[in-house]
Amino acid sequence: MEYIGYLAAFCTTFAFFPQAIMAIRTKDVKSISLTMYSILCFGISMWLVYGILKADWPLILANLITLLPSLTILYLKVASVVKKK
């Protein structure tokens, strides 16, 4: 049963990398929601704070890894919105 948890954690942690790579390569972030990635990055950061407060290393590690591509996508989206103005 634990393996299902590890598999789930692995998938939801690394799922954002393909989107970050695609956004970096194509520079096309038009159909990506700024609201989603703002809320998501804030939420992941809160999980990180929660993990640090609880000294829960798997939680800290998983959210640090997920934060990387999510912040990249958020940055590219904000940059494209700023450029339009």
Add this chain to the structure above:
Amino acid sequence: MEYIGYLAAFCTTFAFFPQAIMAIRTKDVKSISLTMYSILCFGISMWLVYGILKADWPLILANLITLLPSLTILYLKVASVVKKK
């Protein structure tokens, strides 16, 4: 401290709704990664199975809610890829 956990859970659970709404409204899913949402939906489903096996209701509920917009985005992306062929 628990409030940080609830806030984090709320954000990462509901973050996908704005993207699903945007995709439904604009029908533009071009810059959305099919790979990301395939892995993500699989991962969320694994969390759901894990939650059911552990009878962990918060885990079941959170992932059921997250699965809804994620599957919607995946469906719209697959539909747009199929249409192109």
